[in-house]
Amino acid sequence: MTTTSAATAAEQAALAKLYRDFDTEHLVPLWTQLGDLMPAQPTSNARPHCWRWSTLAPMARRAGDLVPVGRGGERRAIALANPGLAGAPYVSPTMWAAIQYLGPHETAPEHRHSQNAFRFVIEGEGVWTVVDGDPVAMRRGDFLLTPGWCFHGHYNTTGKPMTWLDGLDIPFVRQTDSAFFEFGADQLDTAPTPHLSRSERLWAHPGLTPLAQHGPRPSSPIAAYRWEHTDRALTDQLELEDQGFPGVVEPGHAAIRFTNPTTGGDVLPTLRAEFHRLRPGVTTAATREVGSSVYQVFSGAGRIMLGDEEFRVEYGDLFVVPSWQPLTVIADDNAELDLFRFSDTPIFEALHQYRRETSSVVTR
Numbered sequence: 001m002t003t004t005s006a007a008t009a010a011e012q013a014a015l016a017k018l019y020r021d022f023d024t025e026h027l028v029p030l031w032t033q034l035g036d037l038m039p040a041q042p043t044s045n046a047r048p049h050c051w052r053w054s055t056l057a058p059m060a061r062r063a064g065d066l067v068p069v070g071r072g073g074e075r076r077a078i079a080l081a082n083p084g085l086a087g088a089p090y091v092s093p094t095m096w097a098a099i100q101y102l103g104p105h106e107t108a109p110e111h112r113h114s115q116n117a118f119r120f121v122i123e124g125e126g127v128w129t130v131v132d133g134d135p136v137a138m139r140r141g142d143f144l145l146t147p148g149w150c151f152h153g154h155y156n157t158t159g160k161p162m163t164w165l166d167g168l169d170i171p172f173v174r175q176t177d178s179a180f181f182e183f184g185a186d187q188l189d190t191a192p193t194p195h196l197s198r199s200e201r202l203w204a205h206p207g208l209t210p211l212a213q214h215g216p217r218p219s220s221p222i223a224a225y226r227w228e229h230t231d232r233a234l235t236d237q238l239e240l241e242d243q244g245f246p247g248v249v250e251p252g253h254a255a256i257r258f259t260n261p262t263t264g265g266d267v268l269p270t271l272r273a274e275f276h277r278l279r280p281g282v283t284t285a286a287t288r289e290v291g292s293s294v295y296q297v298f299s300g301a302g303r304i305m306l307g308d309e310e311f312r313v314e315y316g317d318l319f320v321v322p323s324w325q326p327l328t329v330i331a332d333d334n335a336e337l338d339l340f341r342f343s344d345t346p347i348f349e350a351l352h353q354y355r356r357e358t359s360s361v362v363t364r
């Protein structure tokens with residue numbers, strides 16, 4: 001619908017006036033925006049990016065020295081801001097990823113919100129997160145849940161600081177105007193420090209559901225998925241592969257998904273979490289999918305090919321994979337590469353918008 005050269009000066013002036021009137025009346029014609037609104041495939045504003053643990057950890061420590069944690073600011077959490085998202089504190093259009101730091105004997109006050117949250121611990125121990133009154137210990141390799149609308153606060157029982165990764169659906173909830181928030185009690189009860197939370201004692205026995213709790217729930221009732229289980233599951237997959245039995249996702253690549261025992265589905269309504277282990281020297285098949293994901297290197301090192309870019313990644317490094325950007329991971333030759341991964345896939349699966357392509361095979 002372009003103006004032809006045959007248009008008279010009067011027609012051109014009338015057209016210009018039409019566009020000005022659209023603007024005045026807060027109207028936008030589709031034909032000027034089609035390629036942007038309805039691209040042939042996803043064209044995320046988010047960019048592939050890698051944040052270095054060697055940069056993040058010292059900056060979290062500096063924030064700990066200079067910035068108090070308490071009511072109002074609530075958390076000493078520093079968000080990874082995707083360089084393509086105009087300065088917003090979002091790692092991707094749907095997800096928040098932050099490094100949270102709690103100094104010796106500090107407490108982060110109780111609150112609750114409609115956003116779903118998890119924690120993943122790359123180093124340290126001694127912090128407890130209290131979820132609806134249930135104290136949950138945080139240790140290296142543990143994956144912990146704070147589903148939407150559960151009260152939660154954190155406290156550090158030790159003389160050492162602790163730093164961990166938070167993942168939330170803050171941008172999704174913000175952009176859909178569905179956020180609710182409430183303060184909780186000003187004082188956290190820091191007295192009980194059991195090794196296992198009540199939630200784990202009730203729910204974290206493999207394949208065993210307490211009869212009194214039967215029925216599906218939107219979020220997993222398991223507050224902590226412990227490293228000993230994750231590590232064992234991955235070790236067993238690779239040992240079974242050695243013995244000629246199935247179980248790995250592709251040769252030399254063991255992987256598990258953290259799941260909700262009441263449904264078999266994802267741990268949170270909006271967030272998926274997984275753990276991947278590559279044998280030394282393994283290269284994954286190139287994959288692209290709808291929605292975004294974030295990885296953190298738990299141990300080992302390697303290279304990633306992401307979109308048009310290549311990054312070297314090592315201990316603690318985080319990288320974001322925007323929607324439909326192809327990713328290949330290559331483990332170094334001298335050690336296994338352990339990767340924690342989370343994504344917004346449950347949103348797209350629930351709405352039947354999910355697509356994934358691996359080495360040119362499309363599955364819907």
Ligand code: GTQ
Pocket residue numbers: 075077078098100113117152166167168
């Ligand atoms: O620990 O409760 O990184 O509410 C962002 C928002 C952490 C938390 C974040 C939060 C929290």
Ligand code: FE2
Pocket residue numbers: 111112113117152
């Ligand atoms: Fe929170």
